[in-house]
Amino acid sequence: MEEEVNKHTISVLVDNETGVLARVIGLFSGRGYNIESLTVAEVDKRNSVSRITVVTSGTPMIIEQIKAQLSRLVPVHIVSDHTEEGPHVERELALIKVACSGEKRVESLRIADIFRARVVDSTNRSFVFEITGATEKLEAVIKLMTPLGLIEVSRTGVVAIARGDQSIASGNKSI
Amino acid sequence: MDDAQLTGSEIVLKVLVDQGVDVIFGYPGGAVLPIYDALYQQDAIRHILVRQEGGAVHAAEGYARSTGRVGVVLVTSGPGATNTVTGLTDALMDSIPVVCLTGQVPTHLIGNDAFQEADTTGITRPCTKHNYLVKSVDDLARVLHEAFYVASSGRPGPVVVDLPKDILQAEAVYTTSRQTRHKTYRPKLKAEPDQIEEAVRLIAGAKRPIFYTGGGVINSGPRASRLLTRLVRMTGFPCTNTLMGLGGFPGSDPRFIGMLGMHGTYEANLAMYNCDLMIAVGARFDDRVTGKISEFSPGSKKIQIDIDPTSINKNVMVDLPIIGDVGIVLRQIIKRWEEGQCRADEKALGKWWKQIRAWQGRDCLSYEMSDTIIKPQFALQRLYEHTKKRDVYITTEVGQHQMWAAQFFKLEKPKRFMTSGGLGTMGYGLPAAIGVQIAHPDALVIDIAGEASILMNIQEMSTACQYRLPVKIFILNNQYMGMIRQWQDLLYDGRYSESYSASLPDFVKLAESFSAVGLRAEKPDEVDGVISEMLATDRPVIVDVVVDQMENCFPMIPSGAAHNEMLLGPDDKTKTPVSEEGMVLV
Numbered sequence: 001m002e003e004e005v006n007k008h009t010i011s012v013l014v015d016n017e018t019g020v021l022a023r024v025i026g027l028f029s030g031r032g033y034n035i036e037s038l039t040v041a042e043v044d045k046r047n048s049v050s051r052i053t054v055v056t057s058g059t060p061m062i063i064e065q066i067k068a069q070l071s072r073l074v075p076v077h078i079v080s081d082h083t084e085e086g087p088h089v090e091r092e093l094a095l096i097k098v099a100c101s102g103e104k105r106v107e108s109l110r111i112a113d114i115f116r117a118r119v120v121d122s123t124n125r126s127f128v129f130e131i132t133g134a135t136e137k138l139e140a141v142i143k144l145m146t147p148l149g150l151i152e153v154s155r156t157g158v159v160a161i162a163r164g165d166q167s168i169a170s171g172n173k174s175i
Numbered sequence: 176m177d178d179a180q181l182t183g184s185e186i187v188l189k190v191l192v193d194q195g196v197d198v199i200f201g202y203p204g205g206a207v208l209p210i211y212d213a214l215y216q217q218d219a220i221r222h223i224l225v226r227q228e229g230g231a232v233h234a235a236e237g238y239a240r241s242t243g244r245v246g247v248v249l250v251t252s253g254p255g256a257t258n259t260v261t262g263l264t265d266a267l268m269d270s271i272p273v274v275c276l277t278g279q280v281p282t283h284l285i286g287n288d289a290f291q292e293a294d295t296t297g298i299t300r301p302c303t304k305h306n307y308l309v310k311s312v313d314d315l316a317r318v319l320h321e322a323f324y325v326a327s328s329g330r331p332g333p334v335v336v337d338l339p340k341d342i343l344q345a346e347a348v349y350t351t352s353r354q355t356r357h358k359t360y361r362p363k364l365k366a367e368p369d370q371i372e373e374a375v376r377l378i379a380g381a382k383r384p385i386f387y388t389g390g391g392v393i394n395s396g397p398r399a400s401r402l403l404t405r406l407v408r409m410t411g412f413p414c415t416n417t418l419m420g421l422g423g424f425p426g427s428d429p430r431f432i433g434m435l436g437m438h439g440t441y442e443a444n445l446a447m448y449n450c451d452l453m454i455a456v457g458a459r460f461d462d463r464v465t466g467k468i469s470e471f472s473p474g475s476k477k478i479q480i481d482i483d484p485t486s487i488n489k490n491v492m493v494d495l496p497i498i499g500d501v502g503i504v505l506r507q508i509i510k511r512w513e514e515g516q517c518r519a520d521e522k523a524l525g526k527w528w529k530q531i532r533a534w535q536g537r538d539c540l541s542y543e544m545s546d547t548i549i550k551p552q553f554a555l556q557r558l559y560e561h562t563k564k565r566d567v568y569i570t571t572e573v574g575q576h577q578m579w580a581a582q583f584f585k586l587e588k589p590k591r592f593m594t595s596g597g598l599g600t601m602g603y604g605l606p607a608a609i610g611v612q613i614a615h616p617d618a619l620v621i622d623i624a625g626e627a628s629i630l631m632n633i634q635e636m637s638t639a640c641q642y643r644l645p646v647k648i649f650i651l652n653n654q655y656m657g658m659i660r661q662w663q664d665l666l667y668d669g670r671y672s673e674s675y676s677a678s679l680p681d682f683v684k685l686a687e688s689f690s691a692v693g694l695r696a697e698k699p700d701e702v703d704g705v706i707s708e709m710l711a712t713d714r715p716v717i718v719d720v721v722v723d724q725m726e727n728c729f730p731m732i733p734s735g736a737a738h739n740e741m742l743l744g745p746d747d748k749t750k751t752p753v754s755e756e757g758m759v760l761v
């Protein structure tokens with residue numbers, strides 16, 4: 001039995017009905033699974049379908065359980081493990097507030113530029129940067145901004161989508 | 176006529192009738208009074224008034240387990256709903272189809288801490304297969320039909336539908352007919368051909384095989400039991416059952432080697448340990464069955480047939496998982512086996528059986544008889560002898576008596592043994608027996624009970640008497656929470672902390688106070704007489720069998736130990752001290 005713990009990014013399509021998020025979160029907390037990040041939003045208004053992206057970690061056996069447990073929830077349509085299923089894109093958005101002046105202000109703009117962060121708010125004592133990218137990139141920026149006066153961070157958590165011409169909706173839920 | 180406006184309450188009853196429901200178990204209260212009023216004005220559905228809502232769920236479980244149909248519960252909001260939580264959890268753990276209708280405060284008061292408001296969907300979310308809060312009377316019929324579908328399809332389980340009072344009073348046109356499909360929820364029932372191919376190949380090549388079968392066989396229906404019986408007989412392999420699987424294969428068949436697991440037989444556990452092919456059929460490798468995981472059946476290939484992917488590779492990695500319905504997959508295997516004119520390895524099997532017969536020679540269920548004190552095993556053996564020719568339905572409470580019942584009652588058919596396996600809910604047996612008796616009015620229904628467990632839902636005697644249900648309650652009264660005392664013997668040097676059943680009622684008088692019949696046996700030679708009298712009585716009976724206070728249930732695999740580390744009797748106990756790891760296990 002492998003005991004190696006790996007990080008997985010999983011997309012879950014669910015009926016957008018009351019309690020569905022509580023069901024998913026309750027599943028993770030009740031069974032002691034990890035949630036590193038979780039995002040949710042409606043993606044298909046007409047059919048009232050939401051997409052939940054969850055980043056979790058566990059041994060292969062646990063990951064398999066997590067996916068089976070998610071699939072078993074009645075309002076769940078599709079569970080797709082991007083980490084397993086191949087090439088995909090992962091993105092996260094962060095809003096970062098840095099309060100500083102003088103040399104540090106210039107430096108923060110320079111870093112923002114390198115990482116292609118945008119200034120979305122500014123006062124003479126602060127900036128709010130918007131940055132999009134893989135989690136590692138966001139973390140790098142946050143690390144560099146910290147000594148410059150970073151005072152607040154707001155992050156979306158990861159969203160993911162498979163590369164190529166196939167839609168997640170062509171997958172089938174089997175339970 | 177079809178376009179007539181119905182009230183929500185009328186729609187509820189119409190759905191029940193359309194679903195073929197003719198009996199529900201419930202208890203009234205303010206939030207569900209509209210439904211009770213509608214019930215009053217019709218005769219299609221019979222309502223059984225329990226004495227506590229917890230009893231209603233167990234009764235519905237007994238009804239469901241003994242018929243294969245959905246058990247239905249109706250309770251009020253707040254305390255009515257919270258009282259169902261244990262029963263719902265029980266039904267979830269044991270995969271029992273139950274639809275539980277709970278009243279709720281009117282929609283505009285939800286969230287207001289209104290009188291008798293509880294967040295029922297919030298509370299029951301983790302203890303149901305699914306739950307619903309109906310927010311519009313227009314959704315009511317669809318949601319209720321869906322609830323029945325979800326409860327009974329795939330791996331069955333409990334479903335709660337929370338019904339705000341204003342919805343019950345609002346009006347709508349009833350249009351939805353019985354629905355059989357859900358938007359997204361569709362269990363997989365059939366195996367892939369290559370899986371069947373591989374399964375047949377493994378079965379044909381096995382030298383030391385075993386069928387390990389569980390509750391999924393019962394869930395799948397009587398046909399699954401017949402197919403299992405056929406396959407076991409065709410192959411000549413030994414078969415062991417889990418507690419939940421008892422009756423799925425005929426107990427008197429020579430290929431049946433008893434229950435396995437913590438209190439299973441020596442031969443079943445050693446066969447599991449030593450087999451080279453394990454065919455798990457509707458069984459979920461529960462910790463009570465596997466013992467120490469790292470030493471569970473170390474040398475075997477494992478096939479697992481299960482309808483629920485979460486049951487596969489959860490505790491034990493299997494080599495050939497087959498997701499599907501037991502009945503359907505077994506039929507596929509049998510068909511392929513016959514078409515291919517396959518044969519089991521008879522020579523190897525002969526050797527394997529010789530080994531198993533040798534293990535059986537240990538006579539692991541034997542106990543020391545006494546002339547003066549009734550041994551609990553003896554009482555059950557006599558009960559079995561008196562009833563084995565009849566089509567008897569057994570329910571149990573939880574404890575040593577439950578394990579002895581599993582060991583000493585040879586069950587011939589599925590749906591005859593109703594017990595709380597996964598949750599181990601004391602107080603399950605009496606209300607479950609009531610549900611079974613409602614479903615099978617002329618059958619013999621016996622609750623094998625302990626004196627502590629029976630007190631947990633003793634109020635349901637009143638229900639049994641009101642509806643003249645001749646359930647038989649056979650109490651093995653050892654004046655101890657015997658199962659607890661046994662663990663205290665084994666793990667805590669006999670410090671019997673709070674496990675003595677003090678201030679017990681006089682069960683004979685207690686029975687009489689409910690206008691039932693009370694009987695007592697105190698000596699071994701009184702047992703037969705009391706059983707005969709019980710069986711001859713066409714009313715509810717409580718039999719108080721005063722048994723040995725100190726008898727322990729063997730064999731036993733101490734928690735954290737492996738199948739080959741069984742304790743066979745009281746003298747065995749010092750041999751294998753329970754590991755530290757085992758001490759933390761339940």
Ligand SMILES: Cc1cc2nc3c(=O)[nH]c(=O)nc-3n(C[C@H](O)[C@H](O)[C@H](O)COP(=O)(O)OP(=O)(O)OC[C@H]3O[C@@H](n4cnc5c(N)ncnc54)[C@H](O)[C@@H]3O)c2cc1C
Pocket residue numbers: 268269270329330331388389390391392394395396416417418419420434435436437438439456457458459460461463464480481482483486499500501502573574577578595596597598599600658
């Ligand atoms: C005091 C006490 C002691 C106990 N000791 C023992 C013991 O010694 N031995 C023992 O065996 N148990 C014992 N138990 C019971 C134990 O806790 C478990 O409840 C039991 O072992 C589980 O049985 P099972 O594996 O058959 O699973 P069940 O809980 O019956 O689950 C059924 C499985 O079948 C699947 N299934 C359902 N329907 C279908 C279908 N149509 N087709 C295919 N698959 C389906 C389900 O997905 C599930 O995986 C004890 C309980 C108590 C309270």
Ligand SMILES: Cc1ncc(C[n+]2csc(CCOP(=O)(O)OP(=O)(O)O)c2C)c(N)n1
Pocket residue numbers: 572573574575576577599600601624625626627628629651653655656657658659
């Ligand atoms: C509701 C509940 N509470 C506690 C337990 C823990 N428990 C398991 S067996 C048992 C003792 C049962 O005693 P009794 O009914 O007399 O049966 P015996 O073991 O003596 O046959 C207890 C307390 C339980 N299973 N269920």
Ligand SMILES: [Mg+2]
Pocket residue numbers: 574625626627651652653654655656657
């Ligand atoms: Mg007792």
